[in-house]
Amino acid sequence: MNPKRTMTLNLTDQEMVVLEELSVQKDLSKTALLRQALRLYQMVDTRMSRGDKLFFEDSDKQKAELMVL
């Protein structure tokens, strides 16, 4: 197991509610969920930094580009 470092995270009530809802939905602890979010953010940022685009596809196969500013 890799060593881990600790930090304090201050969230608004609304942010905490969302975090708790997602934790239940994804069957993850809040720490594990935030770790997943960081990994996903790094992956998206890396791809977009090199010029890749991010698309969402709906059930009708219609693609919509997500603009991350």
Added chain:
Amino acid sequence: MKETIQLIDAQSGKHVEASIFDEITLDHFIETQANWRPIVLESARALSKDPTRATLIPRHYHWDWTRKEAELKMLALRFFGIACHGRLQGIMKVDTVARSCRLPEQQGKPLVYIDYIETAPWNIRLLMEPLGRSQEFRAVGSRLFEAAVLQSQEEGFKGRLRGQERDEIE
């Protein structure tokens, strides 16, 4: 992470001490290209000459791990290797973000996805036979799968795991 594990000497059946680690570097990728790929290709060529065995040619014969160098920095991806007797015996790439569970009772929940897994060719009997050589170690793939399950538990994914399915294989 570096831990001692056991492999099995394919000739004697005895346990052999090995190590599993996650500090994979470009050097390990280069090692697979330099030491594994020529043997895999030589075996694939030998198999292709026998129509009854051509279907045994491994799908991974063309893999090039060095192309994954940039992925070593990604938090979502982890690489594991197994070394024994000073040589790399197996390597695996897992993804902890890009895939999720498909089973109805686990739909959408996170898991560890085994994206690439490869055992050194001298540990694959089917590849060594056409070259007149013997398999060296057994259990390399099992140890890598075990590492993936442990990774899933460590991530809080409760051991959930997925590998490439038939329609996803390159």
